[in-house]
Amino acid sequence: xxxxxxxxxxxxxxxxxxxxxxxxxxxxxxxxxxxxxxxxxxxxxxxxxxxxxxxxxxxxxxxxxxxxxxxxxxxxxxxxxxxxxxxxxxxxxxxxxxxxxxxxxxxxxxxxxxxxxxxxxxxxxxxxxxxxxxxxxxxxxxxxxxxxxxxxxxxxxxxxxxxxxxxxxxxxxxxxxxxxxxxxxxxxxxxxxxxxxxxxxxxxxxxxxxxxxxxxxxxxxxxxxxxxxxxxxxxxxxxxxxxxxxxxxxxxxxxxxxxxxxxxxxxxxxxxxxxxxxxxxxxxxxxxxxxxxxxxxxxxxxxxxxxxxxxxxxxxxxxxxxxxxxxxxxxxxxxxxxxxxxxxxxxxxxxxxxxxxxxxxxxxxxxxxxx
Amino acid sequence: xxxxxxxxxxxxxxxxxxxxxxxxxxxxxxxxxxxxxxxxxxxxxxxxxxxxxxxxxxxxxxxxxxxxxxxxxxxxxxxxxxxxxxxxxxxxxxxxxxxxxxxxxxxxxxxxxxxxxxxxxxxxxxxxxxxxxxxxxxxxxxxxxxxxxxxxxxxxxxxxxxxxxxxxxxxxxxxxxxxxxxxxxxxxxxxxxxxxxxxxxxxxxxxxxxxxxxxxxxxxxxxxxxxxxxxxxxxxxxxxxxxxxxxxxxxxxxxxxxxxxxxxxxxxxxxxxxxxxxxxxxxxxxxxxxxxxxxxxxxxxxxxxxxxxxxxxxxxxxxxxxxxxxxxxxxxxxxxxxxxxxxxxxxxxxxxxxx
Numbered sequence: 001x002x003x004x005x006x007x008x009x010x011x012x013x014x015x016x017x018x019x020x021x022x023x024x025x026x027x028x029x030x031x032x033x034x035x036x037x038x039x040x041x042x043x044x045x046x047x048x049x050x051x052x053x054x055x056x057x058x059x060x061x062x063x064x065x066x067x068x069x070x071x072x073x074x075x076x077x078x079x080x081x082x083x084x085x086x087x088x089x090x091x092x093x094x095x096x097x098x099x100x101x102x103x104x105x106x107x108x109x110x111x112x113x114x115x116x117x118x119x120x121x122x123x124x125x126x127x128x129x130x131x132x133x134x135x136x137x138x139x140x141x142x143x144x145x146x147x148x149x150x151x152x153x154x155x156x157x158x159x160x161x162x163x164x165x166x167x168x169x170x171x172x173x174x175x176x177x178x179x180x181x182x183x184x185x186x187x188x189x190x191x192x193x194x195x196x197x198x199x200x201x202x203x204x205x206x207x208x209x210x211x212x213x214x215x216x217x218x219x220x221x222x223x224x225x226x227x228x229x230x231x232x233x234x235x236x237x238x239x240x241x242x243x244x245x246x247x248x249x250x251x252x253x254x255x256x257x258x259x260x261x262x263x264x265x266x267x268x269x270x271x272x273x274x275x276x277x278x279x280x281x282x283x284x285x286x287x288x289x290x291x292x293x294x295x296x297x298x299x300x301x302x303x304x305x306x307x308x309x310x311x312x313x314x315x316x317x318x319x320x321x322x323x324x325x326x327x328x329x330x331x332x333x334x335x336x337x338x339x340x341x342x343x344x345x346x347x348x349x350x351x352x353x354x355x356x357x358x359x360x361x362x363x364x365x366x367x368x369x370x371x
Numbered sequence: 372x373x374x375x376x377x378x379x380x381x382x383x384x385x386x387x388x389x390x391x392x393x394x395x396x397x398x399x400x401x402x403x404x405x406x407x408x409x410x411x412x413x414x415x416x417x418x419x420x421x422x423x424x425x426x427x428x429x430x431x432x433x434x435x436x437x438x439x440x441x442x443x444x445x446x447x448x449x450x451x452x453x454x455x456x457x458x459x460x461x462x463x464x465x466x467x468x469x470x471x472x473x474x475x476x477x478x479x480x481x482x483x484x485x486x487x488x489x490x491x492x493x494x495x496x497x498x499x500x501x502x503x504x505x506x507x508x509x510x511x512x513x514x515x516x517x518x519x520x521x522x523x524x525x526x527x528x529x530x531x532x533x534x535x536x537x538x539x540x541x542x543x544x545x546x547x548x549x550x551x552x553x554x555x556x557x558x559x560x561x562x563x564x565x566x567x568x569x570x571x572x573x574x575x576x577x578x579x580x581x582x583x584x585x586x587x588x589x590x591x592x593x594x595x596x597x598x599x600x601x602x603x604x605x606x607x608x609x610x611x612x613x614x615x616x617x618x619x620x621x622x623x624x625x626x627x628x629x630x631x632x633x634x635x636x637x638x639x640x641x642x643x644x645x646x647x648x649x650x651x652x653x654x655x656x657x658x659x660x661x662x663x664x665x666x667x668x669x670x671x672x673x674x675x676x677x678x679x680x681x682x683x684x685x686x687x688x689x690x691x692x693x694x695x696x697x698x699x700x701x702x703x704x705x706x707x708x709x710x711x712x713x714x715x716x717x718x719x720x721x722x723x724x725x726x
Contacts, residue, residue, distance in 0.1 A: 058452055066445050166557040170526055170725065179487060179712050181528055186467060274441030280526070280557070281439040281464055319446055322434050323398065324453060329436040330404075 005352050015350045023342035024050075024310075030342075031335045040325050048324055049317035049335070059320065065203025067312045069274055072208045073098070075308035076266040077290035079214050080259030082299040083222075087234040089255045093139065093154030094263040095287025096161035097132040101264020102271040103161075103168055104131030106278045109193035110173055110184055120192040121206075124268055132264015133257050135161065140256040144249045150256070162283070169280045188276035195273035207269025212305075214262065219301040227254065263287060296343055314339060397421060397631055398455040399433040400446060402462035403560060409585040409604040410559070410621070411435065414461045414484075417623030424628045428635075439464025447472040451479045457634050459627065460484065463528075469493055480634055480641070485530065487711070492641040496626055499648030500530065501537040501710075502678045503619035504581075505685040506649075506656050506671050507601045508538030510616055511579045512545030513667045514599055521572025522553045523565055523582045523589055527724045529713045531583050536717045537685045538581055541674075543719060551720050552577055562588035573598055579616075590614055599662070606657045617671070618657030625652045646707070650679040686710070691718035 028050075032042030053063035077094045084091050091097075105127035112120055139153035168174075169182040177185075187193045198204050222228040233241040234251050242248070266286065275282060293311050297304030318332035397418075405415035418431050432455070437446050443465045447458055451472060457480040460469050466486035473481045473493045481493040489495055511520050520542060524531050535553060542549045552575055554568040566588040569580050573596045580600045582589045587610040593600035594611035602608065602618025626645065633639040647653035656675050659668045677683035688699030693716040699705060716724060 059449060062448055062452060069441070070445075163557070166526075170528070170557070179529070181463070181487075182526055183464075270441070274444075276441075276467060279439065279464060284438040284440050284442060316445070316449075319434065320449060320453075323432040323446075323450055326432065328404075329434075 004355050005348075006355060008351060008353050011351060019346040019350050020343060023339065023346045026342040026346070027335070027339045030338055034331065034334060034338075035325075035327065038327065038331060040327055045321050045325055045327060048321040049314060051317075052320055053313060053316045061201070063316050063320075065197070065201055066316055067309060068203035068208055069205070070315055071308040071312035072205075072211045073266040073270050073286045074290050074293045074311055075211045075304055076207070076214060076269075077259070077263045077287055078293035078297060078304045078308060079211075079218055079301055080262035081290055082294045082297070082301070082304060083218075083231055084255035084259050085235075085294060086299055087231040087251055087255055088238070089252055090151045091136065091139070091154050091256055091259045092151050092291065093135070093156075093158045093287070094259060094290055095283055095285065096154070096158035097135045097260040097263035098267040098270075098287045099158075099161040099165050099283050100135040100267070101128035101132040102267030102275075102278065102282060103165060103173075104128065104134075104264070105268040106173060106184060106187065106271050107168075109187050109190065109272070112192070113185060113190055116192050118192070121195070121272075124193060124272065125265060128265040128268025129261045130264070132260040132262070132267065134260075135264070136256040136260025137253075140253050143252055150252075154256075158287070165278070165282060166280050169278055169282075173278050175277075182280055184278040186276045187272050188274075193272055195269055205269065205273045207266065207273060210265065210269065211308075215301045215305050222301065227251075231255065263290075292340055296340065298347070310339075311336075393428055393430040395425075395429045395457065395631070395635060396453075396455045397429055397431050398447075398450040398458045399431065400437050400443065400450075400458065400460045400462075400465065401433060401435045402437065402439065402464070403585075404435050405433070407560070407585060408587050408607060408610075411461070413604050413621040414459070414623055417627040418459075420624035421627050421631050425631065425635075429631060437465075439468075441468075444468035444471055448475065451476040455479060457482070457631065457639075480639055482630060487644075489642045489644060494630075494639075494641050494643040494645070496630075496645040496647075497530075498621060498653040499646060500619060500621075500654055501533045501685055502648040502675075503654045503656060504534045504538040505541040505678065506675050507581065507617060507619060508541030509545045509674055510659075510663060510667060510671050511538065511581060511599075511601075512542030512549050513670075514616065514663065515542075515546065515549060515577075515579045517576045517578045518546065518548045519550050519552060519575065519577045521569065521575070521577030521580045522551055523568045523572070523580065523584055524553050524555050525559050525584045526557060527555060527714075529711060532716070532724060533710055533713045534583050535720065536713065539720050540685065540690065540717060545670075553720070553722055555725050556584065558584065560585045562586040565589050566592045569593065569600075570596075602657055608658070608660075613662070615660055616663055617659045620655040620657050622652045622655045648678065649675055650681065692716070693718055693720060 028046050032046055035042045035045040052059050054060055081091055081094060105124040108124050108127040135157060138157060139150040142148040142153055143150045173184040175183055175185045195205050230246045231251060234246055234248060293304060293307045296307035314336050321327050322329060322332060399418050401411040401414060403411045405411045418433060421429060422431050434446050437443050439462060450458055459482045461484045463485045466483060466488050469481050469483045470488050470490060473490050477492055483493060483495050485497045486495050522535060539551050552572055556564045556568050558564055565584050565586050569589040569592040572580055578598045580589055580593050582603050587607045590600050590607045590611040593614035599616050600611060600614045601616055604621045606618045608615035684704040686705035688703040689701045690699040692698045
């Protein structure tokens with residue numbers, strides 16, 4: 001007797017659409033039980049996480065734009081990662097590429113301080129993209145030349161990037177007027193380099209606009225462009241793709257470059273806007289969380305857009321639940337984990353069914369006889 | 372019986388619905404978990420002291436694991452929106468976020484630990500940890516047999532450099548043959564890195580380890596290797612019952628209770644910069660191990676008492692800088708400005724401060 005997972009022959013469209021909603025409800029129920037077991041009011045906790053950031057009169061005016069600000073880097077990075085993941089190219093080091101994008105663009109901005117020019121900001125965007133691509137090309141080239149594992153190389157380079165970031169914060173990018181404390185000048189207060197809200201209290205900064213454009217462009221690209229097709233093919237049928245003339249080296253360079261570039265530019269927008277300055281703790285894990293976002297969004301650009309917003313909601317709402325009800329941060333992380341777990345498992349159940357196979361042995365025999 | 376039940380039900384409804392609501396709400400923001408047995412734990416001890424001191428009059432809330440980034444600004448804004456009257460931000464990197472949020476909420480009082488930027492509704496506070504390091508420096512100088520003292524340092528900021536200098540001066544005064552070996556690990560909290568650094572120092576012959584990083588990993592390593600170490604921020608003797616000589620304990624409770632009281636009385640002022648030491652109870656020397664000879668324990672206690680009363684200043688001349696140039700003349704004590712911006716080693720320490 002064993003459990004068997006097999007593909008469904010008739011996939012239900014209704015289930016496919018409602019799976020994420022069912023997952024959110026399941027999270028609410030099991031998360032509620034978790035909060036109840038800690039002696040907290042589960043209804044209040046769930047309301048604080050999912051409802052209050054969007055609708056409460058006390059918080060929403062501030063929280064709504066914050067949702068967008070927090071989602072933008074997640075969406076940008078996840079978009080890039082999703083292409084590689086489709087092609088079985090696993091860039092786990094987006095966090096490092098995010099740091100390097102911020103460092104290169106920050107270095108440009110700080111070197112030109114206090115020059116006033118409209119070219120500085122675009123130059124910094126370029127710097128962010130190049131910084132991220134540069135850091136992603138290391139695992140790409142090593143993979144092509146020496147067949148190294150890009151998971152390990154890109155992950156290890158995160159720690160290298162963190163060391164460079166620490167060095168920059170206390171060394172070569174340190175604010176000369178900062179009394180020797182770590183941290184660079186505040187770029188968000190340097191008009192030529194700043195990335196402010198375009199409309200007051202909307203949360204819409206250049207990075208948000210950039211992510212929306214990226215969603216549209218990459219959706220088109222995935223569906224209509226030949227390269228989008230080749231990426232899907234390489235992931236699903238590597239051998240077939242080889243026969244059809246797909247150059248896998250080219251795809252490796254492209255996917256790592258795309259994810260690196262987008263992670264780098266996300267770092268640039270974060271640096272010049274919400275974060276403001278280069279500091280030891282500049283990176284807060286967007287590069288890793290984006291991996292979850294990419295899968296939550298089913299590796300599809302539109303899905304990633306919603307997944308990023310949902311993830312951001314659990315952060316902002318989770319913070320509210322923490323200090324309003326004194327729920328520990330670890331419990332909120334468990335709650336976020338539950339959300340991921342239920343989303344992925346409902347997703348599995350949409351495309352596959354689990355059957356209890358009692359006469360497994362007989363089936364096997366039957367199969368071998370047929371062959 | 373039934374009446375009692377109904378009564379208690381009514382009572383609990385009243386409590387929940389806020390009939391006995393507190394007069395004041397005070398928020399705390401921590402960089403890590405309060406369970407770290409170090410920096411955050413002591414801030415949380417201070418928060419609990421506020422709870423106890425004011426009973427139901429003050430409600431405290433806290434948020435742990437808040438990164439020093441845009442997230443800090445959001446957490447503080449949400450706390451202020453939720454009705455907090457006062458917010459203690461307990462890590463250096465919250466400095467700019469505090470200033471930004473304080474601008475948006477002029478009626479909320481902000482207290483920022485270890486920073487240097489103030490405003491009409493922002494005061495800062497920091498502890499003279501170097502006073503404690505003078506005391507443990509003396510103990511280290513007396514306890515080392517190899518004459519090599521290892522020092523695991525976090526970031527080359529003035530506070531850390533100050534600690535190394537004061538510990539070295541005291542150790543040197545206690546034992547002229549003493550030598551310092553400093554390893555910079557560029558993090559405040561990373562048990563694995565801290566342990567690695569401690570192991571390296573022990574391999575190089577150090578038999579007393581000092582630390583300016585937050586975890587208890589070094590204490591564990593010291594216990595295994597059979598060398599001595601000191602508790603950082605909290606008493607860490609449970610991690611190294613034999614290794615633990617004493618600890619520098621951060622005593623935030625008196626300050627927190629005092630500032631909340633002032634806020635309630637209307638005498639709280641922004642723009643103030645508190646820099647207290649052993650005398651005010653912000654730096655506490657922990658229990659001394661009986662591994663320390665009685666006479667050394669007494670010397671250390673006298674040193675602490677002398678610093679508390681103001682008779683002894685940890686930085687008293689003659690002291691030269693590392694390059695041999697004179698810093699303090701005989702009998703001269705260091706001024707606060709130099710201490711706050713300290714970016715040089717004193718004479719006798721080898722190696723360079725990373726730039």
